[in-house]
Amino acid sequence: MGGQRKRDVGMPKAMPMPKHFVEIMARADQPISAGFSFYAESTMPGVPGTGMPSSTRTVSRYGARSFIPQAGQNYEVTAGWGNDCAVQVVQLVIDTNGVVQRVPMPSQLAGACSVASGAPS
Structure with missing residues (x-):
């Protein structure tokens, strides 16, 4: 999403919401990976x-997770800067009071994509 700071497609929001976020629509029952790159200079x-x-x-740090979204569900993938560059995948579930809850869900480590030799960059 290179530099994009906010894109809202109408997903339910769990509080607190980050200042910068990007929402996407994904196909159900097909694996999707989300990767995060962090860079700091001092x-x-x-x-x-x-x-x-x-x-x-x-x-610099890189972290990524992969999971398989289910039809009609909403998910959030977040990352935190730190020694482990932890990436978390949660399902957004609306409870009986109408409050959006974050429910941890299984995901797998995902690596960076390799670039084929001669491929445009």
Whole structure:
């Protein structure tokens, strides 16, 4: 979704809602994977008078999960920055009070797609 910050297709919303989200429609009974990339950069200034130069540190993480959506159901896939770049898949279920609840559901680790040699990038 490269840089997209918000797309709403009318799914039920569980609180709290993130500031940035993207909703998509997926085909039922067919596997779907969601991947998240995180990147952070920090700069440490040099120490004046010591000859110690400044340095830049970059960290990137990738996490993905795969699951099979069922017809008529709504799901949420979220990721959190951290040592494990945890990705969670939950089903959004409306309880008897009309409140949307997040119910954890089974999912599998999904890897990054490989790029074929000579394929356009």
